[in-house]
Amino acid sequence: MATRTPPPRNRVVESTPALRNISSTKPFEATEPLVQEVKRDMAREMKGNWIGPCPLEHFFESMNAPPEDDLSPGQPNVPATYFKDQRVTCEKDLYKSLVRMSSLLPNHTLVDTSNHADPNSEKGAKIRPDLGHYEHGVVSEEHPTMLDLIILAYEVKKARKEDIVNDTMKCTKPLPHDDCQAPYEKTCQTSTITRGQLANYATQICRRQHRTHFYMVFIFHPFIRFIRWDRAGAIVTKRINYVEDCTPLVRFLYLFGRLDRAGKGFDPTVQPASQAEAEEAKKYLKRWEPKLERTVFKMDVPAANGKMRQFLVWGSLADPESPLGRATRGYPAVEDIDGVVSTKPVFLKEQWRSVAVRPEVETLGELNENGVPHVPTLLCGGDLPGQETKTHEISIGNWRVGHKRIDKRIHTRFVVAEVGQPLENFPSSKVMLGAIYNAFQGHDQAYNKCKIWHRDISGGNILILDNNKGLLSDWDLARKEADLDNGARAHERTGTWPFMSVGLLQQPNKQHTTRDDLESFFWVILYYGLHYLPHTHRDSLAHMMKEIFDQYDFAERDGMARGGNNKDALVRRGRYLGSRRSQQFSFIGCQPLTEFLFDCLDLLVKWDFRYDPTIQSWEEDGYIPASHAEMEPLWRQALQSPLWPVADRVVDQVRLSKRLDFIVRGERPERKGSKRSDPHDTIQDDDDDDDECSPRKRRKTCHGSEAAHL
Structure with missing residues (x-):
């Protein structure tokens, strides 16, 4: 099994990143992936969450359209064989037929959006759904694709082989790891890519709007499916042949047109x-x-x-x-x-x-x-x-x-x-360490006073206020100690992958302890120090950051990712940085931070000697917990030093080292063996959809804490 860097984007699931969802696994070191990789990772993100084949009538009833009365227009009388004799040589022929048919329905404006990206989309996120429904008069011919205004999206494929699921599959008895099983989803590459494309469209449209749910029409000629998305999954109807009988399509559009904005998902x-x-x-x-x-x-x-x-x-x-x-x-x-x-x-x-x-x-x-x-x-x-x-x-x-x-x-x-401001905006090394220390103090008091664990210590969750004090935010994954003792999900894995402890990375079912959060503070300091402070390892920085913070192996037997081997080597064997006795690394001109770094490494090694990996609970005999009290003196000693430099923050050295390498080599970024490219490139898809890939957010935290300021 090859060692890889995490799939593109960053974090989601609620219970654990063990399944490596996009938002939970999007690495801080990752650059923009190729579009096909985005689609594959979106498909992996959605695995098991395509729910079907939903009977049409059940789906239509779930739309909760208002009952008909004498004042409401009835369903248009469109011939069932409306599409029967229409010649289809390419997808554009299908667009024209669908647009013509929709003109027969009241309150619908269907627009061909396949050749136009939204001008207000972020760089790298310029998707182009094939067709889009809008309210009358809200889009122009010059800009037919407006993701913030689209109310219903279509994706059209001209071949039935591009179906995404298999209606003929039967339910089987759940397996021990049945959360990883997805018998409904077709496994061929074409279907996988198409599922990822649909998921990416839903993602990009909903991120531009305020939605409770979203409807989509998927056509793979001569069949059609209707899809309802919300934040728990996608309901997919059984496929029907709309060429033989387009009545279900007309019925869906009629019911959709009768919904108010809340019913449509706004x-x-x-x-x-x-x-x-x-x-x-x-x-x-x-x-x-x-x-x-x-x-x-x-x-x-x-x-x-x-x-x-x-x-x-x-x-x-x-x-x-x-x-x-x-x-x-x-x-x-x-x-x-x-x-x-x-x-x-x-x-x-x-x-x-x-x-x-x-x-x-x-x-x-x-x-x-x-x-x-x-x-x-x-x-x-x-x-x-x-x-x-x-x-x-x-x-x-x-x-x-x-x-x-x-x-x-x-x-x-x-x-x-x-x-607050993102941690990366710190003006000096002392302010950075001081802000993280404030977060450490908040974490300490939260446990001592409330018995609450944060469980997602990461760079994106530590902010700097205008007075240079730190703030520990994003408590959405926090749990009471009593809940962890008694709850059914006590052994869920939470965190942001680059900052998670070695123990959690290597053992997906390990009990989350104080030690894991305390170790994460160390990885935050190392990460931001390597990025934004002068040090001795700049020449090998990009490669080192990827190995330390992004490494993972994907175990097919249980669908869980494991990593942390290089972090373990850094702590136990002195790889990358050396040890106190044989230092191979230092922050240039910043002795207090260098000393703090190696003091922390000594403490982590000390904790490792006390740690028995077979212990699954802090209540077992032999477990000696790590504590804030052991780490507290290291912060105080470092921050009291008179040797701190002033305004020593530098530009992002990972990005700078990559740019300098491009200049020296006179070539584009090397993409072989990596799922990612330079974050400032826009890579066009090589297929006929010609979508761009999604932008990468640096400060996203695992499990969906997308905001850099909370």
Whole structure:
């Protein structure tokens, strides 16, 4: 089994990155992948979450269209054989036929979007669905593809061989590792790539909109399927031959046209701000102005006594990179109080949380009540009424092929007082270490006062405030110690892959302990120090970073990824950095940080000698826990040193080393043996879809914490 670097993008699942979902596994060191690799990884992300073959009537009933009455127009009388005699030599012929037919239906405007990318899409994310439904009059001929306005997407293939699933498969008895089984999904490469393409379209459209669910039409001539997406999975109807009888297509479009915006999947708690509100909000959110044109929205946030407070946001700091999971988004925001816009920015976070996980608002509330320092200050928030995924409900029936458990998710939104900067923006090495130390203190007090473990210590979850203090954010994966002792998911693996401990990387079912979080603080310091501070290993940096932070092996026997071998060699055998007795590495001009680094390595080795890998619980005899008290003196000693340099942060040396290598070699980045290319390149797909691949977000944290500022 070959050793590889993680598949593209970053983090999702809720329970564990053991299955290596895109959002949970997108490495910090990864560069932009080729489009086909994005599709393969999207297909892997969705494995087991294609739910079908759903009977058509069951699917139509689940749409919950309003009942017909005497005032509503009836279903158009389109001949069942409408497509029967139409000559199809290429996909374009199908586009024309579909556009003509849709013109017979009220309230529909179907547009050929196959040749036009959205001008407001991020670089690398310029997908082109074949056809898109819009409300009348919202798009122009010059810009027919507007991902923020599309209400229904079509993907069209001219050959039946490009079907994505197999309706003839039968349910079998669940296997021991049945969560990894996906008998419904066709295994050939063409089908895998097509599933990944559909998942990528759903991802890119939903990241540009505020959605509770999303509908899609998939045509593989002469067959058709309807798909309903939400953050728990994709419901897929059984295939029907629309050339023989197009009535199901007409029926679907008729029912879809009768839905209000909420029924079509738009979030009713989010509305475009008025022009006056938008102009006022932009004054106070200018510091976070989006690079591309984005609408200012007004969002409802649950408050006390069942009321709602309203906040204005202007583009998220990071967007979901998967169709599944928590889909976390974070926004600098200002409150709108009865038409008066506050001048003080706050931070708004929303996500689709698993019902199996404690709500983050409860965790933050408990931390605040107990005076835990260096954590976000909760202002308001909670679950949005009625906004739950429905895949788990719709999938109930003996028609389903496969057994993967489908979790229910609830849309939650809350606001905290602090708006921080990404850790990578630190001005000096001392500020960096001090900010991480503040996060360490918050982590220590959270456990001592509340018996809460964070369980996702990473660079993206440590922020720097304007006073250079650190803030430990993203408590959505936190658990109470008692819950870990008694809960059914006590052995789930959580974290952000590059910063996870050796133990968690090597043993997917290992119990998460204090040691794992404390070790993650070390990897955060090493990662950001190597990136942004002068040191002795710049010439070999890019290769070293990939080996240390991105290495993994994918075990087909259980679908779980394992890694950490190079981290283990760094700690135990002095690979890459050496040891205190034989140092091969130093931060140039920064003796305090160099000393701190090797002090931490000594402590990790000490903990390793006390660690018995056969122990699965801290309650077993022989387990000697690591503690904050052992690590605390190392921070204090380092930060009290008078030898700290001033303003020693440098440009990202990993990116710089790659650019210099290109200049010296006079060639493009080498892509052989890697799933990724330079993050600033735009790689066009080599097939007829000609989509670009998705942009890579550096500060994403494992399991869907997409916001760099919370």
